[in-house]
Amino acid sequence: MKIITVCGMGIGTSVLLKMNAEKALRGLGVDADVEAADIGTARGAARTAEIVLTSADLADEIGDVPAKVIVINNFTNAEEITTKLTEALS
Numbered sequence: 001m002k003i004i005t006v007c008g009m010g011i012g013t014s015v016l017l018k019m020n021a022e023k024a025l026r027g028l029g030v031d032a033d034v035e036a037a038d039i040g041t042a043r044g045a046a047r048t049a050e051i052v053l054t055s056a057d058l059a060d061e062i063g064d065v066p067a068k069v070i071v072i073n074n075f076t077n078a079e080e081i082t083t084k085l086t087e088a089l090s
Helices: 013-028 039-045 056-062 078-089
Strands: 002-007 033-038 051-054 068-071
Touching: 002 013, 002 039, 002 056, 013 033, 013 051, 013 078, 033 039, 039 056, 051 056, 051 078, 056 068, 068 078
Parallel strands: 002 033, 002 051, 051 068
Antiparallel strands: none
């Protein structure tokens, strides 16, 4: 499974979200390849991903992709990330 975490520049909050998503996935017992990306890279990478995690202001910019685009309101909130990943995986 491929998951993309997205922020504007791909070097700050997307990396933080990547680490928290990996932690949540370990807790759920899910093996996934999680990549951090900027919005430009994410548009292409999301075509081969199953899930995209990003903020509300960037979600529409991902465009029409087959991946589930999930809005995360607080990139440091482990409970929110775990809950939304659980819903997406079910």
